[in-house]
Amino acid sequence: MSGNSLYDPDQSALDTRWTQPWSEAFRAQRDVGLRVPINFQTVPAVSLRQACFSGNQYEHNAFRKCFSNLLGVGFRRFDVDVYWDALQSTWGLCPVELPGNNGDRGDNSVSTSLGPLVSASTDSVLAKIPDSTAAPLNSLGFDRRQDASQLSTAPVSSSVASASSTRSASSSTTSANAKPTVISFPSPDGAPPLQQIGRYNCTALMRLGLLTGILYDFLEATSTTTGASLLFLTIDVHAASSILNPNAPAPDLSPAQLPTSDSLLNDEFRGNLSSLTYTPSLLSSQQGDLNTSWDNVQWVNRPAEGYYDVSRNDQGKHLTRNGWPTEAFVEFQQFYRVSVGYGTIDPQMRLYNFGPDLDYIFPPGTFTTTKTTSVAFNGQVLSGCLFDSSDTGVTSERNSSWAITTAPSLDLSAKADFTTAIPAVANLTSCGITALLNEALGTTADKNPLPYAAYVRSTLWSWAPGEPKNATSAADQSGNRCAVMSLSPDPGRWRVVDCTERHRVACRRPDENYSWQISDDASDYYDAPSTCRSPYRFDVPHTALENKHLIAALQNDDRRSPDEAIFIDLNSINIQECWVSGPNGTCPYLSTDDTDRIRIVVVPTVAAVIIFLLAALTFFDLERLTFNVANVK
Known part of the structure; x- marks a missing residue:
């Protein structure tokens, strides 16, 4: 990739997805589904918390590599935990408030000590960052993301999720009289230091803008007919834990501590992704007049019948209340590449003004129809499968619209087997259900993307491993295709x-x-x-x-x-x-x-x-994320 691009996957990650015959197989599978509404497509899905941060490490180079690798191997749906840092008044990816440029809160409540020099290399295999001194994620109730069955499906006004009782019970509490200490580990290249704050190691560049910048560069790198795909982000909204008590749940925030009108969540996504995002306002407008939207295309590109209800209003216009567009329409006619929706919302953020976001970010549960499933040790789906041979149409009992479930725990080799699909993932996919990867596969994806690539390949429901054969050979020009x-x-x-x-x-x-x-x-x-x-x-x-x-x-x-x-x-x-x-x-x-x-x-x-004509966009400016690091005394 270009040295100016934030999207910087390992070549080993790209080779698992963008070499023949795999690139041909994924492209052909995409193409046969272009006329099916996007809510009926199964896509590879992953929790960033588990795939990138399972060790409580929130370092920007490691995250850049991790997210790039996940995009590179072909994941198309991401569950993202976003934290409002009331101390810095910013949206970040670190679960705890970060100190200011002087290493403290601006008062004497936090002390800072200097740790040894560390090399947080961009080499995903050789990256060396200090381990947190705190308990691992599983002791916090974070060993796996909240199951899809617990995700909110209510409107924003009534969708504030309850805080995890497991997390509250197991989080240690810092004494009110103790003075928290931030340990700062400087970097030899002058980048922001890694800061150990309670359970977490974070750098100042772990802002939401880093994620959207990487994503924008990925979308630009794949803005071709052969490489384009539609991505989905589900955002779980949290308040960051206080720097004064980093190991405890986040405190309730007063209205004065919440984002102001110029720092709302939709503004963060608009900054890099505005022209590439399919929004709720677009969906509503198109649903209300199919004659000038989804049906206003050549017949060969019309949406497949039977996936949503269509009625006619007094003006004779066709409309739908439950329909979604096809990928052919969203991606190749209107040129959108990503949609963003809310997942869960912490009670500490209940006073946040979500209203202005809803023109840009879909309400909680929009991309989630939870399916309760059970899977045997051999990968057989015992219950919850949406397949029934007697149902020949889309029925309410077996509707696969946005169907999702949490994949069972997996034990994969670090080298990964690409010749055989993971049975549980393949079988859930065949049942019409997106399987959410909700655990780290041995290690995070920045260190080893291969097990994650094996997971993505297991969601390929069409071609057999190694097919389509002869896709790259020009020697045989007969009809063997x-x-x-x-x-x-x-x-x-x-x-x-x-x-x-x-x-x-x-x-x-x-x-x-x-x-x-x-x-x-x-x-x-x-x-x-x-x-x-x-x-x-x-x-x-x-x-x-x-x-x-x-x-x-x-x-x-x-x-x-x-x-x-x-x-x-x-x-x-x-x-x-x-x-x-x-x-x-x-x-x-x-x-x-x-x-x-x-x-x-x-x-x-x-x-x-x-x-398909993509508008010219300015590269994400990495300099907007730079951090003026003062000498730590």
């Missing part, structure tokens, strides 16, 4: 075959999302549409849950052979790197006579219709 699905050796996964082979065909009913039939007759790929009985049509699964229903249809077909493969409507006949539906499908990335097979088109199209 069509997709089939089979029940073995990788049940329900896709692989590449010669388009002239003869197979039976996957046929879906257009007005019922999960209604599949397997054709009676076999054919080659080119004649496959003719084998489907009306009203069924040759099709490809667009979501993990659609794929699960197709698997069931094949399993329940009495005519199938044990190793039978069936055609799905996906091919790369015209352009080897680009997967489309239909023999005459047009690649949105490369022309048929383009000889540079690795060229990335910066002005993308979807179905050769939608034009």
Whole structure:
């Protein structure tokens, strides 16, 4: 990456996501789902507290590497803990108030001592920072993030979450007569020192602007048809613990201690992400007039039917109250790349003025429909799966809109196995549920991104490991580029075959999302549409849950052979790197006579219709985060 970019992942992280055939597999999976509303898509999700801060270390170089690696391996949803530092009047990522430039509060309540020189290297493997002298996170009730089942789903005005009784009970209390000490560990490069404040080690650059700056640079680095994806941030709002009593829960804040009108949370996100954020006001406006928004596109890019209710108002306009746009519309027509929503809100922040934020940040619970699940030791989902073969449409009982659950505890090798999916993660994904990674995988992602990459790969519900084969080889220009699905050796996964082979065909009913039939007759790929009985049509699964229903249809077909493969409507006949539906499908990335097979088109199209044009934005200015560090006496 550029030396001026805050987004700076390890090459090992990028290699797990952006090398063939993996980049091709993720891109093709994204593309088949572009017409499905974004709330029905399963995406890799992670808690930053666990993946980056499980050791109570909040150092800016380590976080920069950690967040960059998580973005680099392909996570698309992040749960972020944000803290209001009433002492500095800033939004930060450190759970405790930070001292001022003089190393104290501006009075004599806190003393500062000088620790030894430390090297907080940007090398994620060699970074050396002092360990906190306090108890580990699990003794604080932080060993895992609050389960998704406990997340607030109420409006902001009634959504203040109760403080964790575990945290309150287990937090040690500093004597009122004791004088807290901050230990400052200077850095040899002149960067802000690492400061040990009670249980936590933090640097002054651990501000919310660092996170949004890294995110902006990532979005800019991936602003192409081949690299773009839509990201989601869920923000849990806390008050920082007092520097006078850092190991205790945060105190209640008076109105004078809360953010003022010029330091609201939405202002922090607008600073770097304003032009890239899909907001509640946009959603409301578009829901109220589908004729001029989601439906005002070429027919091939219209939203898939059956995922939300549509009615007509007195003026004849179509509207929806429960619908969401598709990724094709949000990302490739309106050019938005991220959405931000509230998660939980601590009671200490109950007097904060959330009203102005709600035009920009979605209310609590918007991105969360909690599903209670149980998973066996072998990864089998015992309860809570949204799949039911008898439900062929989107039903209230098995609605996968924003469905999420906490993934079970995992024990992964530091080297990670990329050839086999993690069973629990893969099975929850197939059930139509986003599995939230709520623990550190051996160590934080700045030190080793590989287990996190293995987690992301396990959310790939479409292609079998190592597929699509021949995606990078130009030696064979025959028809060996069509997709089939089979029940073995990788049940329900896709692989590449010669388009002239003869197979039976996957046929879906257009007005019922999960209604599949397997054709009676076999054919080659080119004649496959003719084998489907009306009203069924040759099709490809667009979501993990659609794929699960197709698997069931094949399993329940009495005519199938044990190793039978069936055609799905996906091919790369015209352009080897680009997967489309239909023999005459047009690649949105490369022309048929383009000889540079690795060229990335910066002005993308979807179905050769939608034009993607990102506005020019100024790089995030790292200097705005600089900290004038005075000599510690």
